[in-house]
Amino acid sequence: MTAIRAAHLTKRYGQTTAVADLSFEVNPGQVTGFLGPNGAGKSTTMRMILGLDRPSAGQVTVGGVPYQDLKHPLRTIGALLDAKAVHGGRSARNHLLAIAQSNAIPRGRVEEVLAAVGLSDVARRRIGGFSLGMSQRLGIAAALLGDPEILLFDEPVNGLDPDGILWIRTFMRKQAAEGRAVFVSSHLMSEMAQTADHLIVIGKGRMIADTGVEEFIGRSSQGYVRVRSPRLSELAALLPAAESHADHLRVTGIPSLEIGRLAARHALELEELTFVQPTLEAAYMELTKDSLEFSS
Template sequence: MTTIQAINLTKRYGTTLAVDDLSFTIEPGRVTGFLGPNGAGKSTTMRMMLGLDRPSGGSVRVGGKPYSELRHPLRTIGALLDAKAVHGGRTARNHLLCLAQSNGIGRARVEEVMETVGLTAVAKRRVGGFSLGMGQRLGIAAALLGDPEILMFDEPVNGLDPEGIRWIRTLMRGLAAEGRTVFVSSHLMSEMAQTADHLIVIGKGRLIADTGVQDFIARSSQSYVRVRSPRMAQLAPLLTGAELSAHGDHMRVIGLPASKIGDVAAGAGIALHELTVVEPTLEAAYMELTKDSVEYAGETVPA
C-alpha cells in the first residue's frame, strides 16, 4: 500500500505563515489522527496534500510522486474535506455518477458505496435537501468511490448521530485493517482515542508530536489522585513527598498512591468524601501539549 510524505511543507498567505517547515510520513495499515487547535494549519496542510493549494515551500509525495502526477487520483486517494462542496440540485446518485464517469468507474460501484454509507433509500433525493449528517455520508461515499489505497477525512463525524459516529469509527478502522492508509483530522479527542493508532499533532503550523496514541498520552500527562475532605487544611500537611494543588472543593495529589493517602487520613482520623485515581487521557495530554499554540483561548474552569 501507499505512504504519504510531507517534506518541509510551508505555506504563506502574505505575511501569515500558516504551515511552517512541516515534515511527516503517514503509513499504511493504521489510522493516523491529525490534531491541532483552530488555526494550526491542518486544513491548509490537507489541501496542499491534495494539490488544492500550492506550497510556498517543500513538497508532498504520494507513493513517491506529487499528487498532480497520479494517473488515476480518485483511485489512489479518496478525500472528504468539505461535505458542502456539492451541487445542491443533483441527486445523491447523480452526484456520485458524475464523479464515477469522470474517473472511469462503473455504475455498480456507485450503488455499492451508497449501500456502504446507508444512502440507498435517498439516492434520488436532491443533495440540497440533505441534513448535515447525510451530507457527510455522501462525502464519505465519494471518498470511497475509487476504492482507493489512501483515505483522508477532515472532521468526518460532523453532524453524525451516535450510531453514525460509531459507524465511521468502525469503517476507518476496517479500512486500516485492510492495509490502507487512513488520515483523519478531528477536534473530538474522545473519538481519536478510540479510533487512531498514531497521531500527528501541529500547532501554529509546526510539528508538535509524531507518535503513537499511548506514547503521546504517557509522555504528555500524568495520573493524579482527586481528594475531597471537610478537613483538607489538616490533611494537606500530612501528605509529605507529594505535589499538591487546590482546585475548588478538591485537591489534586501527584506522587502518592490512593492507598497511602487513605492510610494517612485514617491514621489522623480525617474523613474523606472522595478518593479517586484520575488516569491521563488523550484530551488532557492534548490540552497540556498544545496550550501554547492556541490562537483563541477562553477562561478554563478546573476539573
C-alpha cells in the same frame, strides 16, 4: 509502503504562516488522527496533500508521488473535505457518475458505493435537498469510488447526530482493519480517543506531537491522586507537592500507596484516596494551551 509523506510542508499567506515545516508519515492499516484546535492548519495541510493548494515550501507525496503525477488519483486516495461542496442540482447518482468517469471507474461501481453508504434509495434525488448526514455519506461514497488504499477525511463528524458519528467511527475502523491508511482530522480529542491508533497533533501550524495514542497520554500527563480528609490542612503541610482545592488535595508525582502510608503514620483520617487517570482530553488541552488561536 508509506501512504502519505510530508516533508517540511509549509504554507504562507502573506505575513501569516498557516502551516510551518510539518514533516510526518501516514501508514497503512491504521487510523491516523490529525488533531489540532480550529485554525491550526489541518485543512490547509489536507488541501496541500490533495494538490489543491500549492505549498510555499516543502513537499508531500501520496503513494510515493506528488498528487499531480497520479494518473487516476481516485484509485489511490479518496478524500472527503467538505460534504456540502457539491452542485446541489445534480442527483446523487449523476454526481458520482461524473466523478467515476473522470478516473475510468466502471459505472457499476457507482451503484456499489451508493449501496455501501445506504443511499441507493435516494440516488435519483437532487443532492441540494440532502441532510448533512446524507451529504456526508455521499462524500464518503465518492471517496470510496476508486477503491483506494488511502482515505482522507476532514472533520467528518462535525454536525452529525450520534448515529452518524457512530457510523463514521465504525466505518473508519473497518477501513483501517482492511489494511487501508486512514487519515482523519478533528479538533475534538475525545473523538480521536475512540478512533485513532496514531496521532499527529499540530497547533498554530506547527508539529506538537507525532505519536501513538497510548504514548501520547502517558507522555504528556501523569494523572494525579485526589485526597479528601477532614484534616486537609494538616495533610497539605505533609505534602508540599500537593495542590490545594476547596475540599480536596490534588497530588502529582506521589503514588496513592505512599500517601495512604503517610496519612496512617500521622493518624490522619482519609475520606477519599483516588488515582485520577489522565484523559486524552486533558493531555491534549495541556499540549495545545499555548497554541490556541484565540485563547481567553
